[in-house]
Amino acid sequence: METLAFAGKTDGAxxxxxxxxxxxxxxxxxxxxxxxxxxxxLHNEVPEYFLxxxxxxxxx
Numbered sequence: 001m002e003t004l005a006f007a008g009k010t011d012g013a014x015x016x017x018x019x020x021x022x023x024x025x026x027x028x029x030x031x032x033x034x035x036x037x038x039x040x041x042l043h044n045e046v047p048e049y050f051l052x053x054x055x056x057x058x059x060x
Contacts, residue, residue: 003029004053006032006042008042
């Protein structure tokens with residue numbers, strides 16, 4: 001099953017390295033998108049980026 005995960009580089013709640021470790025263990029259908037400028041709430045902090053990536057994932 002295709003999976004999309006979002007992470008923010010400035011997230012104070014979750015450690016970004018954990019996302020990279022998770023990505024290594026997931027199948028090819030896993031997609032990780034990391035925002036360089038967002039923290040924990042990407043949908044609020046960078047809504048244009050979040051929606052663009054989400055729509056591309058849904059359409060693929």
